[in-house]
Amino acid sequence: MKPQAVIFDIGNVLIEWHPERFFDAQIGAERRKALFAAVDLHSMNDRVDKGENFHTVLAETANAYPDWRAEIEMWHARWIDLASPEIPHSVRLMAALQGNGVPVFSLTNFGVETYDIAAERYPFLRQFDRDFISGHLRMIKPDPAIYRTVEDSTSLPPGALLFTDDRADNIAAAKARGWQTHLFEGPAGWAARLVALGLLSEQDAT
Structure with a gap:
């Protein structure tokens, strides 16, 4: 899918x-x-x-x-x-997906106050289509409940969600719910996955 x-x-x-x-x-x-x-x-x-x-x-x-x-x-x-610096290639991938009309959500373990601090330095943190921030939800990955919250809030089937995270335990919890996943080990690999799935062109993914 x-x-x-x-x-x-x-x-x-x-x-x-x-x-x-x-x-x-x-x-x-x-x-x-x-x-x-x-x-x-x-x-x-x-x-x-x-x-x-x-x-x-x-x-x-x-x-x-x-x-x-x-x-x-x-x-x-x-x-x-x-919490620095930003990873520029990843930020470009986020913008390219949205430019192609693909909804982009956050799912992050982040405090309420610290997210606000980070967003002042990194304005792209205010540009997600939907935010799922643990501090507001009062639960953290890899608690299955936080993934269920995403599913319930978006009304999208698990198989329609593609999630990237650098922690294997967080990826495993998403995969257990039927999400598509990518263990993030660098933006180049993530870019290649997005191209392979037809979400970005090679040019978009640079």
């Missing part, structure tokens, strides 16, 4: 997301390793992605780990530097 809508994850698909890389540059690899061993920053981030307030969660975490307060406050103050 030719897809009737294309769904993009955002982190590491449209925008790079490498907190470890950021902290390596700021405090050095050894101290970064100690930070991530002492503080479960990814679980902290999951709380935000599930809809808790970004500022409150970061303040609570900083208070709970005073020895790492400066680094946790850096995550708060310089969050946009963790």
Whole structure:
């Protein structure tokens, strides 16, 4: 079945997301390793992605780990530097699909406040035909309920949805529901898949 809508994850698909890389540059690899061993920053981030307030969660975490307060406050103050840069080829693919009349949705683990911060830097985040943002939905991938929400909201059959994500567990959950999927390992492979499915021409996909 030719897809009737294309769904993009955002982190590491449209925008790079490498907190470890950021902290390596700021405090050095050894101290970064100690930070991530002492503080479960990814679980902290999951709380935000599930809809808790970004500022409150970061303040609570900083208070709970005073020895790492400066680094946790850096995550708060310089969050946009963790979520950068954009991946230009992926952004062009999104625009090309829409230019061909293909609806493009987001399905992303993202906080309410952090999505607003990101959208100020990256205006294309306001250009999806439909947004499915975990912080607003209060559930995160790979919970099957978030995929069901997309299906129910769009009234499209699972087989008509094409979804790309960089995480294998998120892809597996979508595939289990009957979605068409693409594990994102770079924009060139994604572009080739879109061409193979007849959604873009070779020229459109550059």
